[in-house]
Amino acid sequence: MRRLNFLKIFVALVLVTVGAYLVPLAPAATVGPVTDPIGVVKIGKGEPIVIAWWFVVEGPDASLGIDTKRGVEIAVDDIGGKLLGHPIKLIGENSGCNAEGGVTAATKIAANKQVVAAVGSNCSSEAVPGVPILWKAGIPTVSPSNTAPILTDPKRGPGYDGYLRTAHNDKVQGRVAAEFARKVLKANKAATIHDGSPYAEQLAAVFAENFEKLGGKIVAREAISPTDTDMRPVLTRISLGVPDIIYYPIFIAAGGHVTRQAKEIGGLKKTALMGADGMFSPDFLRAAGPAALGMYHTSPDLSPEALGPRYVEFLKKHEKKYGEKPLAPFHAHAYDAAMMIFEAIKKVAKTDAAGNLYIGRKALRDALYATKNFKGLTGILTCNQWGDCADPKIAVYQVVNTDPATWNPGVNPKKIWTPYVKR
Amino acid sequence: MIAIQRIWWQRLSFVNLFLWAFRIAVIVVVIWGTAGTLMAGKYQREHWIFFTVFGLAQGGIYALIALGYTMVYGILRMINFAHGEVFMSGAYTAYFAAAALYNSGYLNRHPLISFLILLSIAMSVSMGVAVLLERIAYRPLRYAPRLVPLITAIGASFFLQYTFRGLYGSGFKAYPEFDVLKGDWIIFGVPVLRTQVLVLVASVLMMVGLYTFVMRTKIGTAMRAVSEDMDAAALMGVNVDRVIAITFAVGGAMAGAAGVLYAMVFKQVHFFMGFVPGIKAFTSAVLGGIGNIPGAMLGGMFLGLIESIGPALILDGLGIVAPYQLKDVIAFTMLVMVLIFRPSGILGERLAVKKA
Numbered sequence: 143m144r145r146l147n148f149l150k151i152f153v154a155l156v157l158v159t160v161g162a163y164l165v166p167l168a169p170a171a172t173v174g175p176v177t178d179p180i181g182v183v184k185i186g187k188g189e190p191i192v193i194a195w196w197f198v199v200e201g202p203d204a205s206l207g208i209d210t211k212r213g214v215e216i217a218v219d220d221i222g223g224k225l226l227g228h229p230i231k232l233i234g235e236n237s238g239c240n241a242e243g244g245v246t247a248a249t250k251i252a253a254n255k256q257v258v259a260a261v262g263s264n265c266s267s268e269a270v271p272g273v274p275i276l277w278k279a280g281i282p283t284v285s286p287s288n289t290a291p292i293l294t295d296p297k298r299g300p301g302y303d304g305y306l307r308t309a310h311n312d313k314v315q316g317r318v319a320a321e322f323a324r325k326v327l328k329a330n331k332a333a334t335i336h337d338g339s340p341y342a343e344q345l346a347a348v349f350a351e352n353f354e355k356l357g358g359k360i361v362a363r364e365a366i367s368p369t370d371t372d373m374r375p376v377l378t379r380i381s382l383g384v385p386d387i388i389y390y391p392i393f394i395a396a397g398g399h400v401t402r403q404a405k406e407i408g409g410l411k412k413t414a415l416m417g418a419d420g421m422f423s424p425d426f427l428r429a430a431g432p433a434a435l436g437m438y439h440t441s442p443d444l445s446p447e448a449l450g451p452r453y454v455e456f457l458k459k460h461e462k463k464y465g466e467k468p469l470a471p472f473h474a475h476a477y478d479a480a481m482m483i484f485e486a487i488k489k490v491a492k493t494d495a496a497g498n499l500y501i502g503r504k505a506l507r508d509a510l511y512a513t514k515n516f517k518g519l520t521g522i523l524t525c526n527q528w529g530d531c532a533d534p535k536i537a538v539y540q541v542v543n544t545d546p547a548t549w550n551p552g553v554n555p556k557k558i559w560t561p562y563v564k565r
Numbered sequence: 566m567i568a569i570q571r572i573w574w575q576r577l578s579f580v581n582l583f584l585w586a587f588r589i590a591v592i593v594v595v596i597w598g599t600a601g602t603l604m605a606g607k608y609q610r611e612h613w614i615f616f617t618v619f620g621l622a623q624g625g626i627y628a629l630i631a632l633g634y635t636m637v638y639g640i641l642r643m644i645n646f647a648h649g650e651v652f653m654s655g656a657y658t659a660y661f662a663a664a665a666l667y668n669s670g671y672l673n674r675h676p677l678i679s680f681l682i683l684l685s686i687a688m689s690v691s692m693g694v695a696v697l698l699e700r701i702a703y704r705p706l707r708y709a710p711r712l713v714p715l716i717t718a719i720g721a722s723f724f725l726q727y728t729f730r731g732l733y734g735s736g737f738k739a740y741p742e743f744d745v746l747k748g749d750w751i752i753f754g755v756p757v758l759r760t761q762v763l764v765l766v767a768s769v770l771m772m773v774g775l776y777t778f779v780m781r782t783k784i785g786t787a788m789r790a791v792s793e794d795m796d797a798a799a800l801m802g803v804n805v806d807r808v809i810a811i812t813f814a815v816g817g818a819m820a821g822a823a824g825v826l827y828a829m830v831f832k833q834v835h836f837f838m839g840f841v842p843g844i845k846a847f848t849s850a851v852l853g854g855i856g857n858i859p860g861a862m863l864g865g866m867f868l869g870l871i872e873s874i875g876p877a878l879i880l881d882g883l884g885i886v887a888p889y890q891l892k893d894v895i896a897f898t899m900l901v902m903v904l905i906f907r908p909s910g911i912l913g914e915r916l917a918v919k920k921a
Contacts, residue, residue: 200735202835338890365890369841371831374619375873376889378612379881395737398833406749406758428739429833 175492178502180280183258187497190231192254193483194281196247196262196272198239202395205423205469206264207236210286212468213476214261216459217484220477225484226491228499233257237268239393240339240368244268245275252279258501259283259483259510261476265393265420266290266341274301280503282510284483284531285309286476289419290340291348294528304507306525308475308482308518310442310534312341315418316348318536318561319389319440324356326538326559327414329386333362335376335400337392345391345418361385368396373403381409391418391440398429405433414438423470424549427541434541441471442520443537443560445552449474453519467550475532478518482531486510536561584905591902594883601882608877614755616874622761622830624869625768629823630846631853631861632775633695633816639792639856640812643711646718647698649843650725651817655691656824657729657834659683660738667741676745680825688821694725695817696810704806722843730836737835740828764826771822772862775815779858788812792856848900854910863911872896 173182185191195214197207211234218230233254235247244263251257252275260276260283263269269288276283282304285293289312292298293305323329332353336342343365350360361383364376377400380388388410390400397417404410415437417426422441427434446454453474460468486509491501513531516523521533539555548554602608630652637645663683666672672679702721706714746763749756779785790798791808799805827842828834845868853864875895876888885891903910 201837202737204736363887365887367890367893370889370892371833371841372619372623372873375616375877375892378615378619379877379889382607382612395833395835398739399831402832408756425736429737431739431742431832 174494174498174500176500176502176505178504180503180507183256183501183503185228185256185499185501188228190229191225191258191487191499191501192231192233192256193480194251194254194257194260194262195232195234196237196244196251196260196268196283197234198237198243198264198268199234200236201238202425202429203239203265203393203420205394205425206239206287206420206472209423209468209470209473210261210264210476212460212464213286213473214480216456216463216473217477217480219459219463220481221484225487226493226499227497230484237263237265237272239265239268241267241271244270244272248272248275252276252281255279257281258487259506261286261479261483263288264472265339266293266344267339269293269305270340273305274299277301277304280304282306282503282507284479284510286479287419287470287472288341289315290344292340292344294526294530296528298528302529306482306510306513306529306531308478308520308523308531309472310532310536311530312345312348314534315391315440315536316345317352318538319349319391319416319418320352320356320358321561322438322440322538322559323353323387323389323414323416324358327387329358329414331359331361331383331385331387333364333380333383333385333388334360335364335366335380335388335390335392337366337368337396339368339393341420342390342392346389349389349391366392366396366400368393370396371399373400374407377404377407377410381407381413384409385413387414387416389416389418391420394421394423394426394429397421397426398431401430401437402433416440419471422539422551422555424546425469427544427546427549430544432544434544437541438558439539439541439555440536441539441551442475443535443557444468444471444474445537445557448535448537448560449519449521456519471551474519478516478520478523481518482510482513482516482523485516486513588906591898595879598879598882601884602878603882605882607881611755612877613874616877617870618755618757618761618765620870620873621866622758622764622869623873624849624866625764626823626827626830626842626865627846627849627868628862628865629768629771629819629826630842631849631865632772632819632858634847634850635853635855635858635861636788636812636816638850639858640788640795640809641703641707641714643703643714644718644847645698645703645813645816646715646843646847647702647721647725648695648816648820648846649839649841650722650729651691651695651698651839652820652824652827652842652846653834653836653839654694654725654729654824655687655817655821656828656838657733657738657836658690659687659821659825660740660828660834662686663740663828664738672741673744676743680743683825684822687825688818691821691824692814692817695813695820698725699810699813704809726836726839733836735836737833737838740832740834742832743829746829760829764830767822767826771819775819776858778815784808784811845896848896851900851910852903854912857910857912860910860912867911868896868899871899 176182199207237243237247264287266288285307287309334346336346362380417439419441489509490505513525523531525531538559541555543554633648746759749758787803787808849864849868850861853860872892880888
């Protein structure tokens with residue numbers, strides 16, 4: 143009797159294990175009028191189309207996630223909350239701006255079979271492990287703020303086939319930063335600091351490469367970890383090379399420590415400081431305090447001259463809905479990401495006589511990749527075969543007032559330089 | 566009967582051989598790296614002094630937190646993994662007082678009084694949290710197997726982190742700056758940051774105070790008695806529950822003070838800030854010999870120094886490109902080394918002078 147029980151349990155376990163393995167590998171499915179090699183989402187009459195976001199909405203980098211989440215919400219408002227007669231339902235997960243958070247968020251979203259597409263993630267460190275999890279479940283994701291070059295690199299692997307982004311590739315941002323440092327600041331010697339995240343490491347490397355190409359010299363390539371607080375030893379080490387500029391494209395908490403402590407090191411009193419879009423937020427002014435005065439940032443150019451009247455209108459809606467100015471530089475990219483998804487759904491969704499909606503997953507992914515001359519807030523978006531869709535416009539900003547309440551990109555931090563001429 | 570005489574190489578086991586090889590390898594790496602750095606002559610005398618000062622200031626904070634770990638271990642033989650959160654609770658709560666004082670302008674008019682106010686708020690909050698922690702989470706488990714309070718401590722740590730996140734939000738807060746503490750003082754011809762002087766002086770004073778308290782007062786004697794033998798102390802009329810509560814209170818107060826000092830040097834506070842310093846302080850306590858008060862002080866200072874000097878001194882000479890990324894590797898390698906070769910720590914594992 144006992145033996146039989148054991149056998150039963152064993153068989154059940156085997157069935158469950160094998161079954162679990164088979165589910166995500168579901169072959170070509172035909173549901174209603176749609177056949178798709180990966181799968182089909184069926185949305186009953188009157189049921190919502192589920193779109194998921196995975197952003198860092200908690201912790202030190204929360205400003206980044208809240209900003210992009212608001213962009214998505216405004217996009218939903220702008221199409222009246224409805225698509226093809228179905229309401230749009232947004233669900234979301236906090237992705238924490240680290241690999242573990244990205245895995246957790248992606249796994250949770252992937253477990254929901256009704257999710258049609260996702261917007262996210264924020265930090266490249268989340269996307270590297272998270273995107274393949276989503277794509278295994280057939281969910282394409284459009285990121286508004288991942289900028290690490292690896293994510294759209296030809297060598298990235300098939301797990302990233304469902305990945306696109308409306309944010310710039312850091313190959314552009316790093317070059318702009320290097321050009322500014324060399325041509326405008328006339329810096330000859332530069333130091334870089336990264337925190338080991340794919341975003342920071344690759345951006346610092348692109349900066350260094352371009353800076354050297356332009357005839358400059360890199361005197362130090364340092365690294366810290368994101369939880370470090372005492373940057374004085376590493377800054378002292380950097381001061382040995384007497385750099386004219388330190389470029390540290392890291393995140394808010396560690397970036398604040400570097401900014402404050404750099405001013406305390408004797409050999410770095412005259413060194414210019416430069417960060418990037420990862421800490422372009424009023425929260426950074428809080429973290430860095432008075433030491434942030436005069437420091438530079440590279441970040442997407444969000445001025446009305448660069449983006450046109452539609453962005454001004456967007457800002458009005460934002461102000462009305464949330465009662466404040468955008469918290470980080472990627473809300474417009476998030477708006478575009480959501481709009482791109484809506485457009486692609488419109489292209490591929492089919493309705494049957496009973497009013498049910500069918501969306502083929504592979505078809506949706508292909509429609510997203512086929513996006514061409516899409517008129518977004520951030521420019522004219524055209525996706526290449528690796529999912530880079532951005533129309534990148536990077537500007538250099540300088541902090542002119544360290545009171546976080548005066549945060550108003552363009553005025554404070556003041557836009558001081560752009561490399562491009564034409565709109 | 567024949568005595569089995571073995572020559573030394575027959576007694577050598579594989580593990581012993583491995584440990585010796587490990588020991589030698591580490592020593593060679595350290596000497597190689599140090600020699601490489603010193604011969605390159607990249608760093609001047611003043612740089613080494615800077616590294617030392619940075620390390621000592623950081624070490625002072627580690628040491629103050631480590632005291633809490635070590636005292637609790639000395640008495641209860643348990644690791645209070647929620648101690649990092651005790652540290653966070655004081656620093657985080659005192660932020661609100663600091664912001665209020667700053668906004669009213671009082672902070673810079675009376676910096677000393679303000680500092681003492683912040684210190685007392687942080688110390689009392691941390692003390693309260695530590696005492697409650699003991700009363701609610703640990704006392705009911707005092708006679709449970711060792712693993713039980715350990716797991717409870719980890720649970721308590723999460724509980725405190727997320728309680729404070731609920732109370733104060735998940736973002737970080739930035740402490741205001743004291744005008745008096747901006748810039749540096751020239752000490753023996755070397756510019757030293759004022760905040761770091763403050764941290765060093767304050768932490769040394771606290772540690773001396775605590776040591777006197779434990780060695781010279783009646784309660785301190787009771788603590789040492791409980792640490793030696795809890796049952797015997799109870800038989801001698803020592804109120805064991807009270808002594809343990811006081812131990813937690815004193816450890817908490819030290820952590821609260823460390824919290825304010827930390828905030829003076831690093832300015833940012835958030836709900837997760839206790840985690841890394843907590844782990845580092847635990848490492849310091851083990852390095853110095855857990856359960857041993859001077860050991861915790863020494864361990865903290867030592868860890869701070871090795872984190873600050875180590876990467877430049879040892880790793881730079883080995884040609885490693887960004888050595889400061891590896892400072893935690895040095896710190897935790899130290900821990901592993903101590904655990905392998907001297908499990909009782911540098912000064913040995915005892916709170917009281919004699920342990921059964």
